[in-house]
Amino acid sequence: MTVGLFIPCYVDQFYPQVAKATLSLLEKLGVNVVFPMNQTCCGQPMANSGFEHLTHGCNSLFIKNFKDFDYIVCPSGSCTLHVKDHLHDEEHEEIAKAIRGKVYELTEFLTDVLKVEKLDAKFPYKVGMHQSCHGQRGLKLSQMTELVAPPFSKPEKLLRMVEGVEIIQLSRKDECCGFGGTFCVAEEAVSVKMGKDRVEDHVSNGAQVITGADMSCLMHMEGILRRQKSPVKVMHIAEILNGDIESLN
Amino acid sequence: MKKDHAALADKFNQDEPRVDWHDETLWWIRQKRDKAAFGIPEWEELRETASRIKFNVLSNLSQYLEQFEKAALDNGVQVHWAADGEEHNRIVHSILQKHGVDRLVKSKSMLTEECHLNEYLQEHGVEVIDTDLGERIVQLAKEPPSHIVLPCIHWKKEEIGELFHQHLGTPKGNADPQYLTNAARLHLREKFLTRKLAITGVNFAVAETGEMVVCTNEGNADMGAHLADVHIACMGIEKIIPQRKHLGVFLRLLARSATGQPITTYSSHFKKPRKGQEMHIVLVDNGRSRQLGRPEFRNSLKCIRCGACFNTCPVYRRSGGHSYHNAVAGPIGAILAPNLDMKKNADLPFASTLCGSCSNVCPVKIDIHDQLYKWRQVLVKDGYVSSAKAASMKAMAATLSNPALFKIAGKLGRWTIKHAPFVVNNGLNPWFKNREMPEPPKESFREWYQKNRSGTPQPSAGREPQYKEPSKSKIPH
Numbered sequence: 001m002t003v004g005l006f007i008p009c010y011v012d013q014f015y016p017q018v019a020k021a022t023l024s025l026l027e028k029l030g031v032n033v034v035f036p037m038n039q040t041c042c043g044q045p046m047a048n049s050g051f052e053h054l055t056h057g058c059n060s061l062f063i064k065n066f067k068d069f070d071y072i073v074c075p076s077g078s079c080t081l082h083v084k085d086h087l088h089d090e091e092h093e094e095i096a097k098a099i100r101g102k103v104y105e106l107t108e109f110l111t112d113v114l115k116v117e118k119l120d121a122k123f124p125y126k127v128g129m130h131q132s133c134h135g136q137r138g139l140k141l142s143q144m145t146e147l148v149a150p151p152f153s154k155p156e157k158l159l160r161m162v163e164g165v166e167i168i169q170l171s172r173k174d175e176c177c178g179f180g181g182t183f184c185v186a187e188e189a190v191s192v193k194m195g196k197d198r199v200e201d202h203v204s205n206g207a208q209v210i211t212g213a214d215m216s217c218l219m220h221m222e223g224i225l226r227r228q229k230s231p232v233k234v235m236h237i238a239e240i241l242n243g244d245i246e247s248l249n
Numbered sequence: 250m251k252k253d254h255a256a257l258a259d260k261f262n263q264d265e266p267r268v269d270w271h272d273e274t275l276w277w278i279r280q281k282r283d284k285a286a287f288g289i290p291e292w293e294e295l296r297e298t299a300s301r302i303k304f305n306v307l308s309n310l311s312q313y314l315e316q317f318e319k320a321a322l323d324n325g326v327q328v329h330w331a332a333d334g335e336e337h338n339r340i341v342h343s344i345l346q347k348h349g350v351d352r353l354v355k356s357k358s359m360l361t362e363e364c365h366l367n368e369y370l371q372e373h374g375v376e377v378i379d380t381d382l383g384e385r386i387v388q389l390a391k392e393p394p395s396h397i398v399l400p401c402i403h404w405k406k407e408e409i410g411e412l413f414h415q416h417l418g419t420p421k422g423n424a425d426p427q428y429l430t431n432a433a434r435l436h437l438r439e440k441f442l443t444r445k446l447a448i449t450g451v452n453f454a455v456a457e458t459g460e461m462v463v464c465t466n467e468g469n470a471d472m473g474a475h476l477a478d479v480h481i482a483c484m485g486i487e488k489i490i491p492q493r494k495h496l497g498v499f500l501r502l503l504a505r506s507a508t509g510q511p512i513t514t515y516s517s518h519f520k521k522p523r524k525g526q527e528m529h530i531v532l533v534d535n536g537r538s539r540q541l542g543r544p545e546f547r548n549s550l551k552c553i554r555c556g557a558c559f560n561t562c563p564v565y566r567r568s569g570g571h572s573y574h575n576a577v578a579g580p581i582g583a584i585l586a587p588n589l590d591m592k593k594n595a596d597l598p599f600a601s602t603l604c605g606s607c608s609n610v611c612p613v614k615i616d617i618h619d620q621l622y623k624w625r626q627v628l629v630k631d632g633y634v635s636s637a638k639a640a641s642m643k644a645m646a647a648t649l650s651n652p653a654l655f656k657i658a659g660k661l662g663r664w665t666i667k668h669a670p671f672v673v674n675n676g677l678n679p680w681f682k683n684r685e686m687p688e689p690p691k692e693s694f695r696e697w698y699q700k701n702r703s704g705t706p707q708p709s710a711g712r713e714p715q716y717k718e719p720s721k722s723k724i725p726h
Binding site: 004007011016017020034035036037040041045046047049050051053054058061064065066067069134137138144147148149172175184186189190191192193194195197220222223224226 | 254261567568606655685695697706
């Protein structure tokens with residue numbers, strides 16, 4: 001089995017450690033991973049701004065880069081959802097369709113495809129789990145509080161395999177952090193207020209680290225935490241699952 | 250220039266403790282809704298059933314409307330058809346003129362808000378008294394409602410005390426909700442007894458029987474209609490349901506979704522005028538047929554106006570209803586408003602993070618957040634987005650579809666943040682106003698990969714893609 005590693009553009013540029021942790025974690029689990037060097041972006045920033053018609057270039061590039069893999073794995077629910085919902089190509093629609101069916105967000109790939117039951121990692125800290133909306137409500141990585149349905153959470157299931165992790169309880173389990181792509185600058189006031197409130201929920205409930213399956217939400221919350229000079233850190237779930245960091249100091 | 254949602258929400262956010270209060274008040278209602286919904290094990294099935302009934306209605310709307318009209322006429326009700334808000338207002342006014350009425354009471358009706366009936370009638374010398382307590386409060390304050398179910402949710406009780414002191418003569422400084430409510434009751438009682446004409450909204454209109462159902466907690470619709478010589482009920486054409494038995498589905502969903510109550514205090518059926526009374530129904534299109542003709546947006550017409558999407562929306566809770574500058578605010582308003590006026594409401598579908606919570610609480614399963622996304626595409630294509638934004642999006646698309654250009658842009662971006670933070674870390678960068686920029690790493694992941702994993706074979710980009718079945722190889726553990 002060969003997996004194409006799909007790394008969101010901003011993770012490539014700003015959070016290379018998240019991409020490295022994803023690569024390392026998959027390799028440790030025995031997967032053959034390739035990072036196609038010519039990948040750029042899934043096109044979501046344009047599409048969510050109403051410019052989906054400008055994403056043909058991104059789409060055909062994505063198809064060229066990822067068509068030959070058994071699976072495509074991405075450490076972002078949001079980018080994965082975009083590909084799943086919106087990757088089309090008039091000339092190669094069959095291939096686009098196949099890609100839409102084999103693209104996975106990292107945690108669901110671990111729980112649903114690799115069926116991981118244990119992990120060799122240690123992280124003795126209080127962790128707040130941020131449910132990113134696109135991963136949760138879009139990919140259904142976790143049950144949603146609005147629905148009258150039994151609870152589950154794929155990322156939390158994995159976190160619980162890490163020795164020492166204590167998952168804190170939030171007062172609002174799955175409220176949006178307010179990043180929202182270009183929303184974060186177009187609606188700056190509301191975006192920041194949402195971010196501050198989300199951060200406060202984690203901090204007041206004792207989180208030392210806020211984690212999640214989407215670095216974009218975490219980047220937004222990190223920006224707020226650092227502005228507040230808070231000691232609370234953000235960390236992508238791949239970094240914790242890979243056992244990259246055993247000490248916060 | 251008219252202020253858009255972002256500017257109005259920015260203003261709302263100047264008073265952070267008030268934003269917190271607004272957010273918590275509405276979140277409390279979301280929690281009440283959750284409690285009520287979780288009390289019904291078949292809740293999701295109920296939503297699905299309601300959704301399907303509404304789909305049936307939308308697919309057979311003209312037949313149901315004709316069936317309803319016939320039944321209503323047989324019941325002795327006068328039926329009027331209005332193509333738009335203006336015609337609706339003219340029809341209502343003509344009924345008033347026929348009876349020589351220049352003052353009336355009106356219970357809650359978002360349709361009349363949508364049609365701006367109050368303003369129209371005031372311009373024609375008619376006094377309208379809104380009898381829903383929340384609506385009366387915003388009416389005294391000369392404001393539109395900020396929420397379709399909780400019109401004055403943005404008002405604190407102390408402020409209402411002051412408003413009532415000014416308008417109803419209650420003692421200054423008295424903010425006791427029970428006292429103020431009683432003062433409003435006495436004030437409204439006089440209006441009910443002296444007004445000869447009452448307007449009500451309609452929650453459900455039953456095609457089978459020609460009756461309509463009006464849901465209130467205050468009984469103000471009943472009080473108005475029962476005491477008046479003339480009752481005018483105004484409804485959008487999408488309020489039809491096929492049969493009386495379907496009320497069993499909708500009435501269970503409506504109040505639970507709206508406020509967490511099992512049912513509204515009053516769910517009143519109006520079928521025939523009583524002896525000596527005149528009853529009118531005004532059926533209003535006002536863009537609904539147009540919306541019905543848009544395949545991506547037609548199912549927004551399933552809405553039963555419960556307001557659950559408002560209460561769950563993290564953006565609504567932190568921007569307030571007036572930031573939506575439309576009779577119906579919140580997520581549902583943001584997908585209904587562009588149909589009414591694309592230019593005026595082009596900002597609303599962008600006032601969302603597309604988090605999807607609205608679609609999950611919707612009792613009739615409208616795909617609200619998907620429609621927000623789709624409206625964005627329509628608004629951009631039809632030219633309702635600034636040319637500066639369009640230009641920057643084109644540049645972004647060009648960069649992101651070219652790997653070489655992307656590498657350079659990424660390097661430039663990281664270099665800029667690292668070496669020239671003043672360029673990005675200033676007030677002109679809306680990110681930096683309240684957030685730090687990410688710390689740029691010394692190298693990107695692809696640079697690291699190139700150095701450390703240059704041996705890994707690359708996919709053969711460039712040649713025509715070939716479809717390949719995923720291999721069925723065993724997964725190693």
